[in-house]
Amino acid sequence: MLMERKPKWIRAKIPSGPLYNRVSRVLRSKGLHTVCEEALCPNIAECWEHGTATIMLLGDVCTRSCRFCAVKAGNPMGHVSASEPEKVAMAVNELNLDYIVLTSVCRDDLYDGGAWIFAETVKAIKMLRPNAKVEVLIPDFKGDKDAIEIVVKSKPDVIGHNLETVKRLTPVVRDRRASYYVSLNVLKTVKELDYKIYTKSSLMLGLGETEQEIVEAMSDLRSVGVDILTLGQYLRPTKLHAPVVEYVRPEAFERLRNIALSLGFKAVASAPLVRSSYMASELFQKASGG
Numbered sequence: 001m002l003m004e005r006k007p008k009w010i011r012a013k014i015p016s017g018p019l020y021n022r023v024s025r026v027l028r029s030k031g032l033h034t035v036c037e038e039a040l041c042p043n044i045a046e047c048w049e050h051g052t053a054t055i056m057l058l059g060d061v062c063t064r065s066c067r068f069c070a071v072k073a074g075n076p077m078g079h080v081s082a083s084e085p086e087k088v089a090m091a092v093n094e095l096n097l098d099y100i101v102l103t104s105v106c107r108d109d110l111y112d113g114g115a116w117i118f119a120e121t122v123k124a125i126k127m128l129r130p131n132a133k134v135e136v137l138i139p140d141f142k143g144d145k146d147a148i149e150i151v152v153k154s155k156p157d158v159i160g161h162n163l164e165t166v167k168r169l170t171p172v173v174r175d176r177r178a179s180y181y182v183s184l185n186v187l188k189t190v191k192e193l194d195y196k197i198y199t200k201s202s203l204m205l206g207l208g209e210t211e212q213e214i215v216e217a218m219s220d221l222r223s224v225g226v227d228i229l230t231l232g233q234y235l236r237p238t239k240l241h242a243p244v245v246e247y248v249r250p251e252a253f254e255r256l257r258n259i260a261l262s263l264g265f266k267a268v269a270s271a272p273l274v275r276s277s278y279m280a281s282e283l284f285q286k287a288s289g290g
Contacts, residue, residue, distance in 0.1 A: 006235075006247070007247045009247075009249070009250050009272055010233065010235070010247065010272055010273065026091050026094050026095055027055070027091055029091075030087040030088070030090060030091045031087065032055055032056075032084075032087060032088060032091060054101040054102070054103055054137070054276075054277040054280075055088055055091070055092075055100070055101070055102050055103070056103055056104060056105065057084060057088070057102055057103070057104040057114065057117050057118065057121060058076075058080065058084075058104040058105055058107050058110075058114045058117055059076055059079065059081075059105060060072065060105065061073070061074045061075070061076045061105060062074070062105035062106050062107075063075065063076065063105070063106050063107055063108040063109055064106040064108065064175035064177060064178065065175055066164075066173065066174045066175045066178070067172070067173050067174070067241055067242040068164070068165075068173055068174075068204060068207070068234060068237075068241060068242055069237070069241075070237035070238070070241070071105060075109065076105075076107065076109055077109070078109050078110065080110065080114070080117060084117060084121065085117065085120040085121040085123070085124040086124055088102070088121050088124065088125065089121070089124035089125045089127070089128045089129075090128075092125050092128070092129060092132070093128045093129060097129070097132065098129070098131065098132050098133065098281075099132065099133045099134075099135070099280060099281035099284070100125055100132060100133070100134050100135070101135045101136075101137065101277045101280050102118065102121055102122070102134065102135070102136045102137070102156075103136070103137035103138075103276075103277075104117070104118065104138070104139060105139075106139040106140075106175075107139070108142065108177065112141070112144070112146070112147045112150060113139060113140075113141035113142060113144065113147050114139070115138075115141060115147040115148070115150040115151050116150060118136055118138060118150075118151045118154070119150050119151055119153065119154035120154075122134050122136065122151075122154040122155065122156045123154050126155070133157040133158075133281070133284060134156045134157055134158075135156060135157060135158035135159075135160060135200070135277070135280055135284065136151060136156045136158070136159055136160065137160040137161070137162070137200075137276055137277065138151055138159060138160070138161050138186070139161075140161065140178065140179075140182050140183055140186050141186070142177075142182075143179075143182040143185055143186060145189055148186060148189050148190060148193065149193055152190060152193045152194050152197065155194075155197075156197065157197070157198065157284065158197070158198045158199070158200055158228070158280075158284055159190045159197055159198075159199055159200070160199065160200035160201060160202070160228075160276060161183060161186045161187055161190075161199075161200075161201060162183070162201055162202040162203075162276055163180065163183050163184070163201050163202070163203060163217060163220075163221060164178075164183075164202070164203065164204060165203060165204055165207055165209065165217075166203070166209040166210075166213035166214060166216065166217045167180045167213070167216070167217065167220075168209070168213060169207055169208060169209055169213075172242070173207055173242055183201075184220055184221070184223075184224050185224075187199050187201060187221070187224045187225070187226055188224035188225065191224065191225040195225075198227045198228060198266075198284065198287055198288065199224075199225060199226045199227055199228070200226065200227065200228035200229070200230070200276075200283075201221050201226050201228075201229060201230075202229070202230040202231070202232070202275070202276040203217055203218075203229075203230075203231050203232075204232060204233070204234040205231060205232065205233055205234060205246075205248045205253075205256075206233050206234040206244050206245060206246045206247060206248050207234050207242060207244075207245055208245035208246070211252075211256070214231075214256060215256075215259060218256075218259070218260050218263055218265075219263060221265075222263045222264050222265065226265070227265065227266045227267070227287050228265065228266060228267045228268070228283050228284070228287050229260050229265045229267075229268045229269075229270075230268070230269045230270070230274050230275065230276055230278060230283075231253060231256055231257070231260070231268070231269070231270040231271075231274060232270075232271065232272065232273060232274035232275050232278070233247065233248055233253075233272040233273065247272075248272065250271060250272060253270045253271050253272060253274075254270065254271075256270050257269075257270035266286065266287035266288075267283040267284075267286040267287040268283075269283055
């Protein structure tokens with residue numbers, strides 16, 4: 001439960017409606033998790049009512065413990081479901097989705113960080129729905145180029161990896177195993193392996209960063225060729241998580257959006273309730289000119 005009083009511009013719709021219920025029913029029938037639920041996303045109602053969801057691979061237990069994240073941390077003990085790619089593809093097909101976002105918990109307990117599951121899921125979806133666009137939001141895989149290459153070779157349309165916050169706050173907000181520079185290098189490596197794949201990243205605001213630091217982070221992302229950027233307000237999941245230092249006003253988000261576009265990002269979503277996968281299909285279309 002959020003401890004701070006939220007301003008009037010932070011208002012999330014209560015999840016409901018027939019399409020929301022259908023998405024929920026189909027995903028549960030396949031035993032799948034969504035980051036929408038696990039991370040307490042404020043846009044779950046809007047996105048699910050449009051028949052879209054961000055499917056979370058590799059279970060719901062993360063090996064890392066970031067101070068901003070509501071996903072539970074622990075030791076998954078190396079568990080992997082080999083049937084998960086097929087189940088995801090079946091759910092996507094049943095829901096008749098043309099744009100799919102896949103993400104996962106961090107799995108430092110696996111030799112490849114779970115890259116194989118990402119790749120097999122992309123391929124399974126493309127086999128059932130050849131015209132579907134697939135976006136993957138990957139962990140850093142400890143910066144392992146071989147793991148990144150496994151995902152790249154499966155040919156997703158977008159590969160995202162979130163920088164999350166500015167350089168100064170990275171050691172404070174993210175798990176100690178995360179690194180500002182490793183994250184930048186992950187995004188750089190994707191482009192080096194296949195420059196045709198669109199890359200994407202996200203920053204949370206309101207953790208105590210300055211606007212100058214935000215612009216520096218955006219510039220760093222552009223320096224490694226990132227095409228798509230999302231900026232959103234950090235919301236504290238529980239009193240055990242990092243506190244909200246500031247509720248950034250909508251006009252500040254708009255100003256940052258314009259700065260990001262001036263830096264050369266092909267598509268930018270910037271508003272208080274924006275999250276990594278928010279309007280993912282629309283942002284891809286804008287970036288690709290489709």
